[in-house]
Amino acid sequence: MSLILDSLFSSVAFSHFMVDTFNASRPVLLTYLGLSESQIAIFSTIYIWTSALTQPFFGWISDRTGPRWLAAGGVLWMTVFYSAALIFHGNVGLACLIIAALGSSAFHPVGAVQATLRGRDLLKGRETTSTSIFFTAGQLGHFIGPIITGLILSTYKLPGMFILPIVSIPIGFSVMYQLRANPPHPKSSHEHHSNRMQVGVLFIVVLALVVTMQSWAQANMVNLIPKYLKDLGQSATVYGSMAGLFMGGSALGNVLGGYFGDRFPKRYVAATVLFLAAFPIYIASLIGWSWWLFVLVPLAGALTGAVHSIMVVFAQRIIPGGMALASGLALGFIFSSGALGLLFTGHIAEVYSFPFVLTMTTGMVLVAAPLALLLKEPSVS
Numbered sequence: 104m105s106l107i108l109d110s111l112f113s114s115v116a117f118s119h120f121m122v123d124t125f126n127a128s129r130p131v132l133l134t135y136l137g138l139s140e141s142q143i144a145i146f147s148t149i150y151i152w153t154s155a156l157t158q159p160f161f162g163w164i165s166d167r168t169g170p171r172w173l174a175a176g177g178v179l180w181m182t183v184f185y186s187a188a189l190i191f192h193g194n195v196g197l198a199c200l201i202i203a204a205l206g207s208s209a210f211h212p213v214g215a216v217q218a219t220l221r222g223r224d225l226l227k228g229r230e231t232t233s234t235s236i237f238f239t240a241g242q243l244g245h246f247i248g249p250i251i252t253g254l255i256l257s258t259y260k261l262p263g264m265f266i267l268p269i270v271s272i273p274i275g276f277s278v279m280y281q282l283r284a285n286p287p288h289p290k291s292s293h294e295h296h297s298n299r300m301q302v303g304v305l306f307i308v309v310l311a312l313v314v315t316m317q318s319w320a321q322a323n324m325v326n327l328i329p330k331y332l333k334d335l336g337q338s339a340t341v342y343g344s345m346a347g348l349f350m351g352g353s354a355l356g357n358v359l360g361g362y363f364g365d366r367f368p369k370r371y372v373a374a375t376v377l378f379l380a381a382f383p384i385y386i387a388s389l390i391g392w393s394w395w396l397f398v399l400v401p402l403a404g405a406l407t408g409a410v411h412s413i414m415v416v417f418a419q420r421i422i423p424g425g426m427a428l429a430s431g432l433a434l435g436f437i438f439s440s441g442a443l444g445l446l447f448t449g450h451i452a453e454v455y456s457f458p459f460v461l462t463m464t465t466g467m468v469l470v471a472a473p474l475a476l477l478l479k480e481p482s483v484s
Contacts, residue, residue: 127248144449162431175279177210212431235361245350253343318441352401353408360409388461
């Protein structure tokens with residue numbers, strides 16, 4: 104409770120909610136604009152890479168200048184360029200949307216560090232829990248974003264989407280005020296740095312593989328479900344809601360994953376939820392359109408999303424350098440690996456259908472589950 108009531112943490116978490124509401128509106132918006140599966144996959148890959156590959160750079164800057172301007176600036180940057188994307192049509196509008204992704208890139212590593220530090224201060228070192236709550240706020244944005252985008256587009260068409268930038272303006276100025284002290288991020292101690300260096304190459308390779316499979320699986324679900332359901336004759340309200348439910352489930356799973364990850368060995372938690380995720384994903388591949396998707400899709404989201412904060416905390420512990428740089432590298436790799444996979448599966452969905460992609464996704468999480476058992480936790484000073 105002390106964490107939720109902390110004004111700094113809640114401001115950063117709410118900013119994360121807004122940033123990812125913008126991000127999550129993208130697949131539904133692109134579907135509404137009439138893009139094909141391949142076009143959605145290509146554009147989404149460019150968008151995600153723009154955000155992901157620049158996160159280490161913004162993290163490096165934040166470790167040296169403090170978090171204030173990158174956190175607040177990230178929210179306000181997205182506000183400006185998302186608005187421009189709604190004003191301009193065609194390729195110009197799409198280019199503005201890609202530029203808006205840089206705001207997400209600036210915010211994420213800074214926000215992740217602030218969440219971790221507040222967990223250490225207020226929750227007696229339970230940083231996985233605080234980090235999971237921070238990521239849950241973002242995933243709630245991924246939950247609300249597609250749903251509200253579908254509702255707005257169904258009711259008010261494209262001009263109604265200006266609701267999102269209007270709401271984001273006070274949020275950006277709020278986080279600017281809360282981070283007014285602009286404290287520098289702590290540097291790793293010599294002992295902690297030594298512990299990080301004890302981690303073997305195998306751990307890093309396995310962590311990268313598990314992260315790739317988990318991120319790719321989530322990217323397949325959230326980016327291609329809207330187009331799949333649209334092709335099955337469903338409205339923007341339905342396919343927007345389904346994408347939102349997946350990320351709503353992911354948000355809930357993130358909290359549970361963080362909670363259990365602080366109480367049990369993280370590798371066992373990760374392996375268990377990834378194995379269980381195979382069941383709802385595979386069943387969804389068999390049934391076509393059904394009301395059961397409203398159960399299976401959020402369940403798949405919860406089980407795949409439970410791994411996210413565990414992977415980020417692992418990365419923060421083993422990557423040398425400043426915390427924001429470590430967070431940026433971890434988040435950049437997570438997002439970019441999923442986007443790279445999506446570039447491939449977008450084409451596969453057009454050739455072999457989305458149910459075939461779901462079967463592939465089932466195989467991904469089944470491969471990731473036993474690999475996660477190899478992630479024996481490194482020691483931390």
